[in-house]
Amino acid sequence: MLTTERLVLRPWEPADRDRAFDLYSQWEVARWLGREPRALAEPAEADEIIARFHSRCTADGRYGVWAVEVRETGVIAGTLLLIPIPDGNGEIEIGWHFHPDSWGHGYATEAAAAIRDRAFADGLTELYAVVRPDNTRSTAVCHRLGMTPLGRTDRWYGTELEAFHLTRQGRGRTARSGRHPTARSRRRTTTCT
Numbered sequence: 001m002l003t004t005e006r007l008v009l010r011p012w013e014p015a016d017r018d019r020a021f022d023l024y025s026q027w028e029v030a031r032w033l034g035r036e037p038r039a040l041a042e043p044a045e046a047d048e049i050i051a052r053f054h055s056r057c058t059a060d061g062r063y064g065v066w067a068v069e070v071r072e073t074g075v076i077a078g079t080l081l082l083i084p085i086p087d088g089n090g091e092i093e094i095g096w097h098f099h100p101d102s103w104g105h106g107y108a109t110e111a112a113a114a115i116r117d118r119a120f121a122d123g124l125t126e127l128y129a130v131v132r133p134d135n136t137r138s139t140a141v142c143h144r145l146g147m148t149p150l151g152r153t154d155r156w157y158g159t160e161l162e163a164f165h166l167t168r169q170g171r172g173r174t175a176r177s178g179r180h181p182t183a184r185s186r187r188r189t190t191t192c193t
Helices: 012-026 044-055 106-119 134-146
Strands: 007-011 064-070 074-084 092-098 127-132 147-151 161-167
Touching: 012 044, 012 074, 012 092, 012 147, 044 064, 064 106, 074 106, 092 106, 106 134, 127 134
Parallel strands: 092 127
Antiparallel strands: 007 064, 064 074, 074 092, 127 161, 147 161
């Protein structure tokens, strides 16, 4: 568990099913996710998402997909992730998905900054974010985190995305000649049970 001034980052739990369904059944959220975006249609699908989130969690807590809970209300505002990019070369992705009722409060930036800081304190040297083109809200979070845009790539997730990069020293890598960066981050694959 990680806390910030206003938020608690904790594992998603089966009891969070209704909020997970509410979050991921919103087209305003789902339209930015996955190769072929799709909003959840049935509450049982939320159980599968929560199980998938648990499978992305490492035993040491270094990587994972966490619920972001507002301390004052106990409402889950969204999801924050720090994971090795699937089918990558060890690149570590930071990402977020927030419910529309929690937009505009700075929660995504606050949660992502806390995870960014912890990741660098734990020894990571760089982070990446990938954002669908035209997702101006997530692009703004990347900029607030100090990330450098690398341009568009279809290298990850099987679709064209805007890539962003940040090093522990606070400087993003520049893309050269349309080539995309290779990872130097350490990767751990132990999963929570």
